[in-house]
Amino acid sequence: MSRHAQCDVLVIGSGAGGLAAAVAAAHHGLDVIVAEKTETFGGTTAFSGGWLWVPNAPHAVTAGKGEDPEGPRTYLRHILGNRYDSGMIDAYLEAAPRMLDFFEKNTAVHFLPGSAMPDFHGNLPGAAKGWRSVVAAPYDGRALGGLAGRLRQPIPETTLLGMGIGSGVDMRMFLTATRSFRAFAYATGRVLKHARDLAFHRRAMQLVNGNALVGRLLRSAADRRVRLWPNAGAHDLLRDGPHVTGAVLKTADGPVHVVAKRGVVLATGGFPNDADRLQALLPHVQDGTPHYSAAPVTNSGDGLRLAESAGGRVSRTMTDAAAYAPVSLVPRPDGSLGRFPHLVERGKPGIIAVMASGRRFADEGGPYHDYVREMIAATVPGTPAVSWLVCDRHFLRRYGLGAVKPAPVPFGRWLRNGYLIEAPTIAELAKRCGIDPAGLVATVEAFNRNAARGEDPDFHRGTTPYQRAQGDPDHRPNPCLAPIVKAPFYAVKIVPGSLGTFAGIDTDAKARVLDGAGRPVPGLYAAGNDMNSIMGGHYPSGGITLGPAMTFGFLAAETIAAGDAAQEARHEGEQDAVQSQS
Structure with missing residues (x-):
């Protein structure tokens, strides 16, 4: 990395939201840099179950399990109450299936249908018994080549000697290994393959859950020549008046000024380990109870602070500020x-x-x-x-x-x-x-x-x-x-x-960061846990974090690639006004 760099899109953070934005933007022909604060990629997503809540996913529609969108809307209205934002929910329900279709058809990212994964609150109107969720398909980490060493590993204690156990059939086989010869044979085969992987690769290569999702996204990013920069945390945003034009990255070789000609996407994983913001937003912390997040300790609110420095605002309206x-x-x-x-x-x-x-x-x-x-x-x-x-x-x-x-x-x-x-x-x-x-x-x-x-x-x-x-x-x-x-x-x-945080940067339905007056901050976008949760601080079903993360990362890329004509028109109007006054 030189001390100065240029790209079309700078993505800060490498979880599902950031990598989805990077892959989609690169697919549109844009030059993309992903700047990751740590030495490994994947953020909280790499620790997760890899589930996405996507009503009317292509998998469900193909299986004849599509539904009237009013069903999930009804369910969310009953849970979210006055936190229900019809504009954001409608944008999500429309775009999420498109997002999945894009990744399935154009990238190495593939999913399996959650046909038997119910919504959390089955006693409420609109709840479904299955087919609203998908999970990342298992992935052979050897396909990552040298990138395998840059993939964040799961939480050690959730693995078996470093080997991830997938939800569904995989987990059931391990839980019944002492009661079924078939399950015993299956589990033994998995363990033997893991021993081989440790011997030859020094890490698990049978990727499942969130590790599989990140692995697939990394492969897709590399295939599109996305520049993946580890150990490059964002320190400040670069600005030209109200426009965000890039960021200053902290690296081992000193600061790097990156000019992003089309936009900056904040996707740093929220604030699960930002002591000051936890104190401000979590009542039990205020009452003296410590909070212990399972998210990476390096997820400390960088994206939120960067957004605030450019006029963005962090929501204080969530029912619960953390997941x-x-x-x-x-x-x-x-x-x-x-x-x-x-x-x-x-x-x-x-x-x-x-x-x-x-x-x-x-x-x-x-x-x-x-x-x-x-x-x-x-x-x-x-x-x-x-x-x-x-x-x-x-x-x-x-x-x-x-x-x-x-x-x-x-x-x-x-x-x-x-x-x-x-x-x-x-x-x-x-x-x-x-x-x-x-x-x-x-x-x-x-x-x-x-x-x-x-x-x-x-x-x-x-x-x-x-x-x-x-x-x-x-x-x-x-x-x-x-x-x-x-x-x-x-x-x-x-x-x-917690698994992460809900309270985040206010955005519109195109993932554009909004200022205190509700206007887009030119050139600045947010996705993942940096973006304020569309679920209003509630947890209606598994996958309501990664589903919106990838969807709004995808929408940010679409918006940037389209040039955001409305924003450009406003900018041109401001320039004309200045010229006429002079």
Whole structure:
């Protein structure tokens, strides 16, 4: 990199939103640079499940599962309430299927249909039981060549010795490997291939989930000669009057001034690790409860600060400013703490979540965002928000618990480092966790009586399609409920965390950054978690982050490639006015 550079489009950040913008812009013939703050590409997307919520996706339409757009609109209206922005929602529902069609036909990015992935709130009008989501198709990382070493790896604790486990069939095979010869053979084959990859490539090459999505986007970017610059964080924006004309990047060799002739796209991953903005926007942080995001620690609000420096504004109207997820803190050999997002095992039969009182407070297997909401609401004022997931030996070895993997993977180190608490009785487990023993014993006894009948009169687990999809289809009568009876008993401490942030830069339906008066800032765009969530601080379904991220990245590229005639006309009008005055 020289100390000065030029391009048509500068994308700051390399998650799904930024890479989608880069690939689409390059497809339109534009010269694109992607500047990534860290040494690896992928951002939060590389940690994610790789799901996109896209009603009427081409996959659904081809399978005869298309629907009237009023269905998803109805569903979103019931969840978003007065946060429902018809302009942004309509733009998304129209453009998202086009976006998928573009990537499927023109790039290495491909998806599989989520035919059985339900919306989170199946009891609401307009909710669907499936076909509104797609997931990145698995990808052979060897196709990346030298770029494979620049792909951000998944959160270590969510993998099996570094090997990602895909949702759906892949995960089910691993969970049933000790109960089915077919599943055992499948899992063994995957592990052997992973061992080969470690020997020859020093990392997993069977890419799944968000890692597969980023890998496919990187391959597509490289195929279109997008310049991918690691270790190049943005420090300042370059401006010519109100127009954003580029940015100053911080590199190991000093600052690089990049002139972007057509536009700058901010896609730096929001502010999940910006302590000041978390303090300003998250009420539980204001009340003294720390927040632990599972997003990369380098996602610290750079894009938001850059937008504000050019007149952009960050929304304070979100119902929740972060995409909440229950997180456990995992001790690592180097003394640091990993942050494990509990997205899967909470819905399986034989587990409950309790507060310090020993009482349950939520449907354990419900949406992860709701779990944290309810945990915070149940917290005694003046005390930190903390809960515990409690299970027995049968559950632990069958499904695992957080970073603890199911059988036959040993778990002694988790007991030794204090991550996993074990006790011979429920009362003793409560004492070791700091939970009220009488309260927990009473809760487990009541839960067990009902669970044996497949019932949950308190929180109705297993009564919606999403809850049942999170359960175990082999367990009867309710795939989400089983008594907690087989000693010893186990617990893991849960704290408030997130997968990313919702509050972001205000934009219009073309992904153009808006100033305080609601006017586009010329030359500046936002996508991904830097852009204010169109979901208003709610979490209606899986994929409502990556779906809009890629869609509005795609729309930003379309807008830039089209030259944004309206913006150009305004600029010309301003010039004419200045000339006439002179």
